[in-house]
Amino acid sequence: MRIFDPHIHMTSRTTDDYERMFEAGVRALVEPAFWLGQPRTSVASFTDYFDSLIGWERFRAAQFGIRHHCTIALNPKEANDPRCREVLDVLPRYLAKDGVVAVGEVGYDSMTPEEDEVFARQLALAIEHELPALVHTPHRDKLAGTHRTLDVVKESGIAPGRVIVDHLNEPTVGVVAESGCWMGFSIYPDTKMDEQRMVAILREYGTDRMIVNSAADWGRSDPLKTYKTGLAMLDAGFSESDVDKVLWQNPVDFYGQSDRLALDELPGFAPSAETFAGNSVLRGGGST
Amino acid sequence: MTFHLGYGTNGFANHRLDDALRIIADLGYTAVALTLDHNHLDPYADDMPIQVDHVASLLDRLGLRSVVETGARYLLDPTRKHYPTLVCDEPRGRIDFLRRAVRIAAGIGADCVSYWSGIRPSTVDESLAWQRMLDGVSAVLDEAEKHNVPLGLEPEPGMFVEHLSDALRLRDELGAPRLFGITLDVGHCVAVEPVDAATCIRSAADLLVNVQLDDMRTGVHEHLEFGEGELDLSATLAALSEVGYTGVAAVELPRHSHAAPVVAANAIAALRAALALDSEWVSTVDHPWLVEAEQRVRSEPASIASLFPAVGRKVGRAPLRPETDPQGLVHGTVDDLARIRLLTVLAEVLEPPSLATEIAQLYRYGDDAERRGVLRALAALPDAVVPTGLELVKDALRANDIRLVAAAMGSFAAQHLDDHNWRHGVLKCLFVGVPLAAVSDVDIRADAELLRMVGDYAEERKAAGRDVPVDAVTLLEARA
Numbered sequence: 001m002r003i004f005d006p007h008i009h010m011t012s013r014t015t016d017d018y019e020r021m022f023e024a025g026v027r028a029l030v031e032p033a034f035w036l037g038q039p040r041t042s043v044a045s046f047t048d049y050f051d052s053l054i055g056w057e058r059f060r061a062a063q064f065g066i067r068h069h070c071t072i073a074l075n076p077k078e079a080n081d082p083r084c085r086e087v088l089d090v091l092p093r094y095l096a097k098d099g100v101v102a103v104g105e106v107g108y109d110s111m112t113p114e115e116d117e118v119f120a121r122q123l124a125l126a127i128e129h130e131l132p133a134l135v136h137t138p139h140r141d142k143l144a145g146t147h148r149t150l151d152v153v154k155e156s157g158i159a160p161g162r163v164i165v166d167h168l169n170e171p172t173v174g175v176v177a178e179s180g181c182w183m184g185f186s187i188y189p190d191t192k193m194d195e196q197r198m199v200a201i202l203r204e205y206g207t208d209r210m211i212v213n214s215a216a217d218w219g220r221s222d223p224l225k226t227y228k229t230g231l232a233m234l235d236a237g238f239s240e241s242d243v244d245k246v247l248w249q250n251p252v253d254f255y256g257q258s259d260r261l262a263l264d265e266l267p268g269f270a271p272s273a274e275t276f277a278g279n280s281v282l283r284g285g286g287s288t
Numbered sequence: 289m290t291f292h293l294g295y296g297t298n299g300f301a302n303h304r305l306d307d308a309l310r311i312i313a314d315l316g317y318t319a320v321a322l323t324l325d326h327n328h329l330d331p332y333a334d335d336m337p338i339q340v341d342h343v344a345s346l347l348d349r350l351g352l353r354s355v356v357e358t359g360a361r362y363l364l365d366p367t368r369k370h371y372p373t374l375v376c377d378e379p380r381g382r383i384d385f386l387r388r389a390v391r392i393a394a395g396i397g398a399d400c401v402s403y404w405s406g407i408r409p410s411t412v413d414e415s416l417a418w419q420r421m422l423d424g425v426s427a428v429l430d431e432a433e434k435h436n437v438p439l440g441l442e443p444e445p446g447m448f449v450e451h452l453s454d455a456l457r458l459r460d461e462l463g464a465p466r467l468f469g470i471t472l473d474v475g476h477c478v479a480v481e482p483v484d485a486a487t488c489i490r491s492a493a494d495l496l497v498n499v500q501l502d503d504m505r506t507g508v509h510e511h512l513e514f515g516e517g518e519l520d521l522s523a524t525l526a527a528l529s530e531v532g533y534t535g536v537a538a539v540e541l542p543r544h545s546h547a548a549p550v551v552a553a554n555a556i557a558a559l560r561a562a563l564a565l566d567s568e569w570v571s572t573v574d575h576p577w578l579v580e581a582e583q584r585v586r587s588e589p590a591s592i593a594s595l596f597p598a599v600g601r602k603v604g605r606a607p608l609r610p611e612t613d614p615q616g617l618v619h620g621t622v623d624d625l626a627r628i629r630l631l632t633v634l635a636e637v638l639e640p641p642s643l644a645t646e647i648a649q650l651y652r653y654g655d656d657a658e659r660r661g662v663l664r665a666l667a668a669l670p671d672a673v674v675p676t677g678l679e680l681v682k683d684a685l686r687a688n689d690i691r692l693v694a695a696a697m698g699s700f701a702a703q704h705l706d707d708h709n710w711r712h713g714v715l716k717c718l719f720v721g722v723p724l725a726a727v728s729d730v731d732i733r734a735d736a737e738l739l740r741m742v743g744d745y746a747e748e749r750k751a752a753g754r755d756v757p758v759d760a761v762t763l764l765e766a767r768a
Contacts, residue, residue: 047653054655059689093653096597260601 001025001230006251007213017223018064024227028067032105032134034075037218046087054097062266071104071134079118095129101258104134108145123156132162132257146172150179182254186215187225195232211250291528292353294319294538295552301545311549313350315556316576320352321538325360331388340395355498355536356393356401373406374424375417375448383424387431394435399535400497402440402471405449417448432467440471440497445480445509452488469497474524475504486527493531500540511541514558521562577602578626585633599623617694618726627661632668640672651680666700674704685713694726702729711738724759739767
């Protein structure tokens with residue numbers, strides 16, 4: 001099984017996860033910029049985080065044979081904090097980078113006027129930088145939030161085919177399917193979606209514009225949920241090629257619109273004993 | 289230094305000259321081989337001086353370098369192709385034409401005037417033809433001296449001066465005049481020369497003033513598109529780089545005018561593909577995007593902020609020596625080299641304080657590849673930015689991305705980094721697996737303290753039952 005995890009927060013994960021993901025077939029991923037659990041208090045901590053997404057984490061993933069890409073944005077939750085909002089001014093520098101494949105995660109958390117403004121402004125940035133947009137739908141009041149999201153997307157003028165609306169579930173999938181946007185589903189151990197419900201949605205709506213992710217982060221989550229959804233699809237009678245479409249081709253087609261995906265095998269990659277034996281992940285500081 | 293890819297206007301015979309030049313420039317060529325003809329800058333037209341000024345300013349606006357070609361078929365005699373020639377009974381018309389071409393070349397700022405001998409008529413014996421060549425070329429050289437325009441004699445299949453060796457012998461007999469150069473058509477090499485084009489390029493080397501690019505088959509003088517004949521394009525272009533050729537290398541497809549824009553587009557695609565095979569091409573040949581980016585940085589230095597991140601997407605990211613250095617740790621990558629070139633241009637247009645600020649910003653907001661580009665460029669920047677460069681090198685040495693660590697330990701660090709930080713940089717390379725080949729001047733700078741540190745490190749590895757890195761062993765043994 002060939003897997004592209006289109007939404008996973010590797011910053012929060014360990015090298016064990018990278019190893020297991022590679023074993024399960026993950027060869028490429030997208031790490032969206034989001035909040036870190038603990039609120040930030042200044043622009044500087046955003047830029048350090050972004051630097052890590054376009055540098056260190058890309059390098060770390062490469063050690064395990066996985067191509068790392070990211071999306072960059074001010075997330076909806078912190079859009080409400082005036083100390084963070086100034087990060088909008090430095091976004092253009094990051095949106096020009098290699099491996100930055102979308103503006104995201106943008107969207108709503110509590111649907112405040114500040115969130116409205118920041119969401120619209122970042123969709124404009126996506127258009128300006130010719131990037132797709134990754135839109136997060138709120139955990140609370142999800143259906144109303146999804147409707148409002150689609151209205152803002154429509155007003156912005158960005159083509160629906162360049163937008164993915166993420167964290168969908170049974171009540172919200174229908175309106176997004178009609179909108180022409182791509183549909184993202186986060187498969188979680190006990191919140192959001194699970195594998196069986198996902199299979200049911202794929203049966204009802206088909207596999208076009210359908211994207212499945214693990215959205216694994218620092219909370220209770222599982223970076224192999226993409227793989228497990230693939231297994232559930234096969235069990236339910238979907239073909240290998242259906243699975244490949246949902247777990248590889250669809251995310252590649254969507255993020256490929258950025259023209260900044262790198263999917264060739266990593267040069268000289270072989271999980272070498274040298275790298276893994278003495279040191280963990282080139283921590284350098286002396287784990288002898 | 290670089291050579292310039294161009295296209296010959298004799299392949300655009302059905303276009304107005306202005307249109308042809310614009311199309312050629314738009315396709316990404318940076319040069320043109322201009323064949324003077326009745327409809328293209330006619331040397332006999334009444335308004336010739338005005339045309340010359342017009343073409344000169346158009347070439348300047350389009351950023352095209354040029355050479356003047358004189359192979360028009362019916363310009364001098366409407367009934368006999370290529371007549372008169374330098375070796376026929378009445379060569380004066382040809383000599384007059386070539387002298388006019390010299391003046392036109394001076395007027396448009398062309399690199400040279402290119403010419404051939406013509407076919408020896410059956411009624412003219414070899415020694416007479418040779419004498420006519422000596423006389424005719426001398427007469428044209430007189431004019432060339434006045435305007436300081438080099439002449440490029442092109443050996444042409446079927447003509448009296450057919451082989452490169454003939455042209456070189458003529459030069460010798462004339463006493464190796466300063467402005468006597470060679471025009472080499474690489475397709476002709478395939479067709480009639482005893483050795484391949486790359487070898488011809490090496491034997492003409494410093495005498496080359498103009499190169500024509502096309503494909504051909506052995507024994508058949510037919511100009512073909514790249515890939516249709518037997519030419520090894522990649523090796524040919526590599527040979528031009530190798531001999532340090534800096535002039536025009538223009539595509540010569542005079543029988544493809546009927547489809548000129550398409551043929552010219554295909555040709556540059558083939559040239560780019562062939563250049564990409566030469567891993568060091570970016571340092572020796574102008575990649576069209578890079579040329580444009582350099583021009584933009586020169587005229588608008590602030591544009592570096594948006595051009596710098598785009599380099600990898602535009603020119604590629606491959607390691608320069610993939611066989612021995614697959615990660616580009618020792619020799620760097622194609623994008624490293626392109627970024628060095630952009631920063632070299634930036635250093636020419638910015639005052640040192642602004643340059644230092646810009647370099648720091650590019651590094652601060654750069655991803656791993658951009659930071660590497662800045663680090664590898666430091667050695668090429670003026671001394672005034674050394675303090676800034678040292679801060680960046682120290683920052684990179686705190687990172688654990690081995691590509692940054694490797695890029696930080698190049699010749700800039702060897703020259704400027706203090707002993708303590710430099711020794712720790714070397715030790716870090718051993719720790720994280722950066723080959724010491726990536727560290728400049730290890731032999732010169734390695735001191736007793738570094739050897740003590742490396743020795744302790746080796747002991748620590750042994751105590752843990754682990755291998756000692758080969759580079760560490762080599763370093764210790766060399767100094768034992």
